[in-house]
Amino acid sequence: MGIPTPHISAKTGDFAKTVLMPGDPLRAKFVAETYLEDPVLVNPVRGINGYTGTYQGKKVSVMASGMGMPSIGIYSYELFNYYDVDNIIRIGTAGSMHPDLKIRDVAFGMGACTNSSFGSQFELPGTYAPICSFELLKKAVETAEAMEDVNYKVGNFLSSDTFYDDSMGTMKWAKMGVLCVEMEAAALYMTAARTGKNALAICTISDSIVTGEATTAQERQTSFHNMMKIALEIA
Numbered sequence: 194m195g196i197p198t199p200h201i202s203a204k205t206g207d208f209a210k211t212v213l214m215p216g217d218p219l220r221a222k223f224v225a226e227t228y229l230e231d232p233v234l235v236n237p238v239r240g241i242n243g244y245t246g247t248y249q250g251k252k253v254s255v256m257a258s259g260m261g262m263p264s265i266g267i268y269s270y271e272l273f274n275y276y277d278v279d280n281i282i283r284i285g286t287a288g289s290m291h292p293d294l295k296i297r298d299v300a301f302g303m304g305a306c307t308n309s310s311f312g313s314q315f316e317l318p319g320t321y322a323p324i325c326s327f328e329l330l331k332k333a334v335e336t337a338e339a340m341e342d343v344n345y346k347v348g349n350f351l352s353s354d355t356f357y358d359d360s361m362g363t364m365k366w367a368k369m370g371v372l373c374v375e376m377e378a379a380a381l382y383m384t385a386a387r388t389g390k391n392a393l394a395i396c397t398i399s400d401s402i403v404t405g406e407a408t409t410a411q412e413r414q415t416s417f418h419n420m421m422k423i424a425l426e427i428a
């Protein structure tokens with residue numbers, strides 16, 4: 194297989210070395226239009242629009258992953274293997290399981306637990322622990338520290354295959370100190386590990402399983418600026 198891939202029609206060199214990756218295609222469009230100079234649409238396939246432009250003189254791309262591990266598994270695989278992308282920074286939303294992690298706070302996924310069987314394809318004789326790139330995490334934390342108004346936590350995510358979980362099992366992970374639940378980081382980290390590339394998931398807390406607070410869909414699409422700025426700074 195080569196370029197174009199089944200899911201990306203961009204040409205060689207169309208993507209920057211770093212791709213910011215929200216789940217939501219409209220969040221990708223918002224980042225491109227709000228923060229990138231001269232954004233060019235490099236992938237329109239399936240409405241998973243990918244854009245490349247510049248941020249403070251750096252070439253940066255942003256493209257959505259869609260929702261869930263199968264979807265981010267496809268896009269991260271194709272970007273890492275066929276488009277020479279070195280870094281993927283997920284800019285997502287997550288539900289808090291930790292009392293100190295409030296809505297609009299930022300969480301950095303040092304690791305990502307999962308209830309998914311995504312990792313079984315690697316045929317390892319045990320359970321793989323998906324982790325982020327330390328270099329990206331270090332830069333992200335330093336950037337967050339330098340910004341005045343960012344409340345953040347670093348720790349473990351749960352990447353769940355289910356948004357609506359019949360067993361109500363999500364909060365069981367909280368007893369292991371897991372901070373929040375989302376649906377992509379573990380597959381991204383495993384794909385980065387397998388390809389020798391770098392990944393980090395940064396999520397804004399969109400709702401709290403602890404308190405029941407939530408943000409609106411409009412806010413999730415457009416207003417999580419701290420996370421977007423941190424990702425752009427370290428790109």
Ligand SMILES: O=P(O)(O)O[C@H]1O[C@H](CO)[C@@H](O)[C@H]1O
Nearest residue numbers: 215216217260285286375376
């Ligand atoms: O807002 P995004 O980045 O899509 O992330 C979260 O939102 C979606 C579920 O509503 C899942 O993709 C989950 O990981």
Ligand SMILES: O=c1cc[nH]c(=O)[nH]1
Nearest residue numbers: 286287288374375376
């Ligand atoms: O509760 C939540 C919020 C965002 N994303 C999820 O997967 N779950």
